[in-house]
Each structure stands twice: as C-alpha cells, then as structure tokens.
Amino acid sequence: MRNPVLLLYFWSVYCCFPAGSLTTLRPQGSLRDEHHEPTKVPDPALAKPSVIFNIRTSKDPEHEGCNISLGNDQYLEDCGFNMTAKTFFVFHGWTMSGILETWLYKLVSALKTREKDANVVVVDWLPLAHRLYVDAVNHSQMVGQRVAELLNWLQEKEEFSLGNVHLIGYSLGAHVAGFVGNFVKGKVGRISGLDPAGPMFEGVDIDRRLSPDDADFVDVLHTYTATFGLSVGIQMPVGHIDVYPNNGDYQPGCGLNDVLGSIAYGTITEALECEHERAVHLFVDSLVNQDQPSFAFQCTDSNRFKKGLCLSCRKNRCNRIGYNAKKMRKKRNTKMYLKTRAGMPFRVYHYQMKVHIFSYKGTGDIQPTFYITLYGSNADSQNMPLEVVEKIKLNATNTFLVHTEEDLGDLLKIRFTWQDISHSWYNLWNEFRSYLSQPSSSSKELNIRRVRVKSGETQKKMTFCAPDTKKTSISPGQELWFHKCRDGWRVKNETRVPSSPFVELA
Numbered sequence: 388m389r390n391p392v393l394l395l396y397f398w399s400v401y402c403c404f405p406a407g408s409l410t411t412l413r414p415q416g417s418l419r420d421e422h423h424e425p426t427k428v429p430d431p432a433l434a435k436p437s438v439i440f441n442i443r444t445s446k447d448p449e450h451e452g453c454n455i456s457l458g459n460d461q462y463l464e465d466c467g468f469n470m471t472a473k474t475f476f477v478f479h480g481w482t483m484s485g486i487l488e489t490w491l492y493k494l495v496s497a498l499k500t501r502e503k504d505a506n507v508v509v510v511d512w513l514p515l516a517h518r519l520y521v522d523a524v525n526h527s528q529m530v531g532q533r534v535a536e537l538l539n540w541l542q543e544k545e546e547f548s549l550g551n552v553h554l555i556g557y558s559l560g561a562h563v564a565g566f567v568g569n570f571v572k573g574k575v576g577r578i579s580g581l582d583p584a585g586p587m588f589e590g591v592d593i594d595r596r597l598s599p600d601d602a603d604f605v606d607v608l609h610t611y612t613a614t615f616g617l618s619v620g621i622q623m624p625v626g627h628i629d630v631y632p633n634n635g636d637y638q639p640g641c642g643l644n645d646v647l648g649s650i651a652y653g654t655i656t657e658a659l660e661c662e663h664e665r666a667v668h669l670f671v672d673s674l675v676n677q678d679q680p681s682f683a684f685q686c687t688d689s690n691r692f693k694k695g696l697c698l699s700c701r702k703n704r705c706n707r708i709g710y711n712a713k714k715m716r717k718k719r720n721t722k723m724y725l726k727t728r729a730g731m732p733f734r735v736y737h738y739q740m741k742v743h744i745f746s747y748k749g750t751g752d753i754q755p756t757f758y759i760t761l762y763g764s765n766a767d768s769q770n771m772p773l774e775v776v777e778k779i780k781l782n783a784t785n786t787f788l789v790h791t792e793e794d795l796g797d798l799l800k801i802r803f804t805w806q807d808i809s810h811s812w813y814n815l816w817n818e819f820r821s822y823l824s825q826p827s828s829s830s831k832e833l834n835i836r837r838v839r840v841k842s843g844e845t846q847k848k849m850t851f852c853a854p855d856t857k858k859t860s861i862s863p864g865q866e867l868w869f870h871k872c873r874d875g876w877r878v879k880n881e882t883r884v885p886s887s888p889f890v891e892l893a
C-alpha cells in the first residue's frame with residue numbers, strides 16, 4: 388500500500404475522473420504547461436462568492452444553517468452571531484466527492500455539544516476544492532485570504548476578539564487555516580490541524596504551509612504519514628505540538644495492514660480515508676469524551692516511544708490531545724506519541740516495563756518471545772506479546788511499552804510467558820539451525836528477578852518481585868509470576884513526588 392506509484396495514481400487521477408472535472412476544466416496540454424498559461428475561459432468558480440461562510444445553527448446536517456458575508460451586519464444579526472463567544476471555523480480539504488462529507492457534520496455536532504454558545508462556521512470552498520489536487524492547493528491560499536478578510540472585518544466590531552477564534556482544518560483545510568494566519572491582522576487564538584496534507588507541503592517554507600507562527604497555539608494530529616513514498620498526511624512537525632497517534636501511520640481498525648495484498652480500489656480507498664480521517668475522529672472524541680482524555684507523550688523519535696522510554700509528564704512532557712490540549716506556546720515542533728484503540732473512546736493505558744534479563748548460563752544470543760498479562764484491581768489484561776523494537780539485550784535492562792484498552796485499576800500481579808514457538812514449521816527450521824550452531828533449546832534459560840513498571844496515565848511507579856527469590860528462571864514454554872512488592876522503583880524511600888497529569892492539567 389505504501390507503493391508511491393499507487394498513491395500518486397490515487398492523488399492525481401482517481402480523484403478527479405469521477406467528478407468529470409478533468410476534461411471540462413483542463414481540455415488540453417499537461418498539468419505543468421497549464422500552470423504557466425492562464426486559462427482563457429473565465430472560471431465561474433473563481434468569481435465571488437466561491438467561499439461560503441455557513442453558520443451551523445443546528446446539529447442536524449440536514450439543516451441549511453445560515454450564511455454570513457463580509458460587510459453585511461444584518462446577516463450577522465439574523466444568523467445569531469454571538470460576538471463575545473468562541474468562534475470555530477471548520478475547513479474541509481481537497482474533495483473527491485464535491486460534497487461536505489459526514490465527518491464534517493460529526494465535528495460540527497461535537498463542537499456544538501461541547502461549546503453551547505460558540506459560533507460554528509463551516510468554510511465551504513467546495514467549488515475550489517473539487518479539482519485536481521494541484522489546483523485545489525493553488526486555490527487554498529486565496530481561500531485563506533478570504534477568511535482573513537472576514538476576520539479583519541469582524542475585528543472592527545468592538546466585542547469581537549481574534550483570541551476567541553479557533554480554526555480547525557482537515558487535510559488541505561489545515562493549510563488553508565495556516566494561510567488565514569498568514570493574512571489576518573493580529574493572531575488567531577488557535578489552529579488545530581487534523582492530518583494536514585503532505586503532497587506539495589512537505590518541507591516547504593513556513594509561509595507556504597501551516598506553521599506555529601499562524602496562531603497563538605497550533606496543535607496538530609498526524610494520522611497518515613508514510614515513511615517511504617508519497618505521504619497523504621504531512622510527516623514533518625508543523626505546529627507547537629505535533630501528535631503522532633500510533634506512530635502516525637497504521638491506525639488500528641483501518642485495516643491498511645490487511646489489504647496489502649489487495650488491489651481492490653474500494654478497499655484501499657476506505658482504508659486510506661480511515662487513516663487520514665482518524666485525525667478528525669480523535670478530535671471529535673476529545674470534544675465529547677472529555678472524561679476519558681487521551682494523553683500523548685513527548686519523545687524525540689518513535690522508536691524511543693515504542694521502547695517505552697517516553698512516558699514522562701515532567702516539565703510538560705505530556706499533554707492531552709485534541710481539543711483538550713494544554714497551550715504550549717514555548718514549544719515548537721514538539722513530537723508527541725500515543726497508542727489508541729480502534730474506535731471511540733480512543734484512550735488506552737500506557738505502561739513502561741523495565742526488566743533486567745539475566746543469562747547466567749551464557750548460552751549465547753537467545754531471543755525469547757515473551758507474552759505478558761497484567762492483573763489489576765479492576766480487570767486483567769489479555770495475554771499480550773511483548774513488542775521488541777530492536778533486540779532483547781541479555782545481562783542488561785530492557786525497556787518495553789505495553790498498553791491496555793481497559794483501565795485495570797491498581798496493578799497487582801504480572802505474568803511473563805516465554806512462548807514456545809518451536810512447533811511451527813518455520814521455527815522448527817530455525818531451531819534446527821540453531822541446534823547445529825548453538826546449545827539446544829532445553830538449555831535456554833533466562834532469569835528475571837523483578838519488573839519495574841511506570842504508568843503513563845497516573846505517573847505512578849511500582850516494583851514487582853518474584854515471590855520466591857530462588858525461583859526466577861524461565862525457559863521456553865514456561866511462565867514466571869511477579870507480585871507487587873513496593874511502590875516506586877527504589878529500595879530507599881522515594882524523594883521525588885510523582886507528578887500526575889490529572890493534577891497538572893486539571
């Protein structure tokens with residue numbers, strides 16, 4: 388699926404043929420040629436009003452809403468625009484369908500549920516977005532300018548404050564919000580970028596894309612970034628804080644991993660949309676499930692996060708995601724990570740596991756396959772494979788990230804299982820090879836005395852010990868239990884008070 392050719396095909400061709408716009412708008416020549424030659428026939432969509440400001444007066448998508456326009460005070464009044472309330476502007480992106488999609492109404496409804504007084508304005512630039520991607524990108528600046536003009540006019544009113552303005556843009560719409568920030572007089576309060584578009588924006592100057600300069604606070608969710616090839620969402624950090632849920636690539640429940648072998652476009656389209664749109668649903672989740680906030684953790688790179696090394700909340704290193712994110716103006720391009728569930732509510736519970744693995748018998752390089760089960764006061768986890776990012780180091784402390792979908796409560800016990808995978812054919816072959824070069828599997832034995840755990844959500848540290856200090860060895864097919872033996876990680880009394888995100892961010 389990460390095949391760049393396929394994605395390019397997607398972006399540049401598949402998108403626009405169904406709309407029929409390719410032939411009517413671009414009758415001759417290549418794309419490149421036409422960018423240098425202005426079209427002779429005047430394009431009706433470029434004549435005003437091609438950008439419509441539609442105030443959503445109801446959560447019902449069927450409801451027409453109420454349109455305002457620059458310079459018309461009567462419309463403002465008729466639409467019930469509240470000058471002193473928060474004002475949200477919602478920006479759609481480049482569109483294949485040419486209509487406002489269901490995610491937009493879900494977002495509008497969530498905003499109206501959370502902020503009852505707020506003005507929710509949908510910026511409808513469909514005629515300019517329902518085109519070849521490159522043209523939609525070209526028009527996005529102009530749309531940003533139109534919105535900036537509207538905001539400049541609103542600022543002439545006494546009670547209106549730009550600080551109360553929150554722009555929320557999805558995909559290409561995120562960059563439109565950035566352009567508003569470029570053109571408006573003063574600074575808007577906040578911009579939330581929901582998986583900002585990547586093609587033609589990756590690596591460009593800050594005035595040609597969404598950037599931290601565009602608002603007082605810019606927070607970004609990246610849900611579909613590809614490491615190789617053309618990325619639908621922008622990979623680079625473009626806000627004050629940039630959150631990469633599930634590493635910003637494979638979102639659980641979207642099935643992009645499963646369709647690798649599939650060439651059915653329907654399936655791939657759905658998977659693509661699912662990943663890209665996940666940013667919107669995470670934001671909606673943050674609006675409506677305020678009592679179940681998802682936390683993201685600052686980390687220099689995704690591998691360190693996957694190893695569980697970044698679950699700290701000290702010095703503002705963790706934050707809620709989406710609408711509940713705490714303003715971090717001092718930060719810039721801060722990468723933050725988290726795991727999520729496949730559906731709403733998306734929150735999970737993160738744990739760091741520090742395990743010193745001893746290899747007393749010195750039988751060379753053993754790579755155990757560990758499974759882990761956590762037992763808590765509320766619930767028990769499933770038996771989960773322990774994800775190894777690089778290799779397990781022997782006679783050394785290894786750190787792992789474990790996450791559960793359920794709130795387990797206080798952790799009580801941990802079970803380690805060394806899965807004996809030698810029954811599968813592949814592993815039988817591996818076993819056979821290692822049998823020739825190394826001692827047999829029967830002599831594989833490792834020792835673990837204790838497991839140190841830190842919860843990302845509560846910031847609590849705990850130590851789990853083997854109940855019998857003489858029984859700490861584990862071999863393939865065996866299990867090892869650890870019981871909670873103390874709070875904290877140190878043998879001596881803890882001097883540092885653990886900081887909880889619930890206290891800090893309340």
Ligand SMILES: *[C@@H]1O[C@H](CO)[C@@H](O)[C@H](O)[C@H]1NC(C)=O
Binds near residue numbers: 526
């Ligand atoms: C961008 O769009 C404008 C109209 O808004 C047009 O005049 C111009 O030629 C376009 N430029 C490119 C590079 O497509």
Ligand SMILES: *[C@@H]1O[C@H](CO)[C@@H](O)[C@H](O)[C@H]1NC(C)=O
Binds near residue numbers: 439441451453454511
């Ligand atoms: C407001 O704009 C929408 C397009 O977003 C249009 O369908 C609708 O007819 C307009 N309503 C009024 C009252 O002009």
Ligand SMILES: *[C@@H]1O[C@H](CO)[C@@H](O)[C@H](O)[C@H]1NC(C)=O
Binds near residue numbers: 469471504505
């Ligand atoms: C306008 O918004 C303000 C601030 O949220 C609120 O106090 C006030 O009641 C609102 N006015 C109306 C008429 O809804």
Ligand SMILES: *[C@@H]1O[C@H](CO)[C@@H](O)[C@H](O)[C@H]1NC(C)=O
Binds near residue numbers: 745746752782
């Ligand atoms: C681990 O340390 C023990 C001695 O404590 C040594 O015998 C063994 O060879 C070491 N194992 C590895 C894999 O380095």
Ligand SMILES: *[C@@H]1O[C@H](CO)[C@@H](O)[C@H](O)[C@H]1NC(C)=O
Binds near residue numbers: 880
């Ligand atoms: C260590 O903690 C215990 C209670 O957990 C307390 O009674 C004791 O005074 C503490 N010792 C020091 C040196 O702080």
